[in-house]
Amino acid sequence: MTLMSGYPESYYTATAVGARECAPLEGARSADVCVIGGGFTGLSAALNLAERGLDVVLLEAERIGFGASGRCGGLIGSGQRMEVTDAEKMFGFERSRLLWDFAEEAKAEIKGRVEKHDIPCDLQRGQLLGIHKKGYLGHARELADVLAERYDYPFCAALNAEETRARVATNDFLEGLYDSEALSIHPLNFTLGLARAALEQGVRIYENSRVIKYSHTDPAIVETDKGSVKAPFVVLACNGYLGDLEPRVAGKMMPINNFMIATESLGESRARALIDGRYGVHDTRFVVDYFRLSEDHRLLFGGGENYRAGFPRDIARFVRPYMLKLFPQLKDVAIDYAWGGTLAVTVNRMPHIGKLSPNVFFGQGYSGHGISTATFAGKVIAEAVTGTASRFDVMADFPIHRFPGGTLLRYPGMVLGMLYYTIRDRL
Numbered sequence: 001m002t003l004m005s006g007y008p009e010s011y012y013t014a015t016a017v018g019a020r021e022c023a024p025l026e027g028a029r030s031a032d033v034c035v036i037g038g039g040f041t042g043l044s045a046a047l048n049l050a051e052r053g054l055d056v057v058l059l060e061a062e063r064i065g066f067g068a069s070g071r072c073g074g075l076i077g078s079g080q081r082m083e084v085t086d087a088e089k090m091f092g093f094e095r096s097r098l099l100w101d102f103a104e105e106a107k108a109e110i111k112g113r114v115e116k117h118d119i120p121c122d123l124q125r126g127q128l129l130g131i132h133k134k135g136y137l138g139h140a141r142e143l144a145d146v147l148a149e150r151y152d153y154p155f156c157a158a159l160n161a162e163e164t165r166a167r168v169a170t171n172d173f174l175e176g177l178y179d180s181e182a183l184s185i186h187p188l189n190f191t192l193g194l195a196r197a198a199l200e201q202g203v204r205i206y207e208n209s210r211v212i213k214y215s216h217t218d219p220a221i222v223e224t225d226k227g228s229v230k231a232p233f234v235v236l237a238c239n240g241y242l243g244d245l246e247p248r249v250a251g252k253m254m255p256i257n258n259f260m261i262a263t264e265s266l267g268e269s270r271a272r273a274l275i276d277g278r279y280g281v282h283d284t285r286f287v288v289d290y291f292r293l294s295e296d297h298r299l300l301f302g303g304g305e306n307y308r309a310g311f312p313r314d315i316a317r318f319v320r321p322y323m324l325k326l327f328p329q330l331k332d333v334a335i336d337y338a339w340g341g342t343l344a345v346t347v348n349r350m351p352h353i354g355k356l357s358p359n360v361f362f363g364q365g366y367s368g369h370g371i372s373t374a375t376f377a378g379k380v381i382a383e384a385v386t387g388t389a390s391r392f393d394v395m396a397d398f399p400i401h402r403f404p405g406g407t408l409l410r411y412p413g414m415v416l417g418m419l420y421y422t423i424r425d426r427l
């Protein structure tokens, strides 16, 4: 097996740094905690637990970062997936402010991890939100003001059409909001860096070790086809790849597929004419377009989703029209890489963090905002396992409803919902 075998081909695997191969689990082991899933949630939980002195085994069905964490857009926005104005309406100002503060801590956690473990993941600052429709005009100014006045966050600047176009060469954006303290990373390299840190902290990581079942006992017995782990605590961190391992949480999230492409290198001057920096960009569409420039001057562009098992046969062909809608000037540009991944969304787009029993914890459903939120979820789960549950309890207290129809009928409902939002986006 080569270091990157077992991963889907992507720009990220082609530029991966620091992958290590971990053997599959064989035989019976025991640990204080068994973490299931090797993405941001699982690795962050494992690393934080090991730093608190616990003996941790992490089981990953495929390779570390095989899931959404190693395939995603790399944009780390400020706040939660739900905007503060919506969160205030739903939960009131105080809880909205608490959520905002958690999200700021989550960003700080990412920066802190990159620095502490010297993770080579191309950490960049800044993010621009492009307002794509007339009905949202004024939204950027309103949000910048609310954040500055009520959230002590003076780092967002509202941009008019001309200022926005000067930064991103598209006619699609009518206004913009530039957040100078948002971040972006090479997500697979960040994931591999967390894994390296976890290994160095003593976490035993087993790859190609799919958990097939675990007992609802204390201690729990977690089983793969070739081995088992006996542990007083279990952390479920499988997100969109959960499958039918745990039906009690499966119905509260929906796995959806999202897709990305990487163009050939545009060369420095053409790349800079497209976007005037290495920050991330996303727009106000319900199915968000998101993009940024890579270190080697490619456009990394995400757009388009589907709501069934399986990806389109030709992902490049599926995503390219989304890119050309924003950047028709790129029609001569070749696509070098195309890939997809599965994320999990919840009904209200709030993360779903909680406990299934006193010894089984889970984090999932970050709804496209998982880099910082999942990393933070792993940390608060580790805090809760070790007896400090104050932040965990706040996160676990947010109501997450089941998808209508549960795991069987959630997809038809989602397709209808998406049709509605697609039409709304165009009006």
Ligand SMILES: Cc1cc2nc3c(=O)[nH]c(=O)nc-3n(C[C@H](O)[C@H](O)[C@H](O)COP(=O)(O)OP(=O)(O)OC[C@H]3O[C@@H](n4cnc5c(N)ncnc54)[C@H](O)[C@@H]3O)c2cc1C
Pocket (backbone or CB within 6 Å): 036, 037, 038, 039, 040, 041, 042, 059, 060, 061, 062, 063, 064, 065, 066, 067, 068, 069, 070, 071, 072, 073, 074, 075, 076, 077, 209, 210, 211, 212, 237, 238, 239, 240, 241, 242, 243, 245, 257, 258, 259, 260, 290, 302, 340, 341, 342, 343, 344, 363, 364, 366, 367, 368, 369, 370, 371, 372, 374
């Ligand atoms: C294309 C795409 C673009 C995205 N863009 C962004 C973005 O720009 N910004 C952002 O913040 N978020 C983004 N997201 C969302 C973000 O990637 C996820 O929210 C985040 O990675 C979730 O991390 P996780 O660790 O919970 O799950 P994952 O990274 O999916 O990890 C779950 C792991 O569990 C493993 N697993 C599953 N079942 C088992 C089992 N039975 N036994 C053992 N292991 C198991 C899987 O193999 C997988 O590796 C995007 C997602 C996708 C797919």
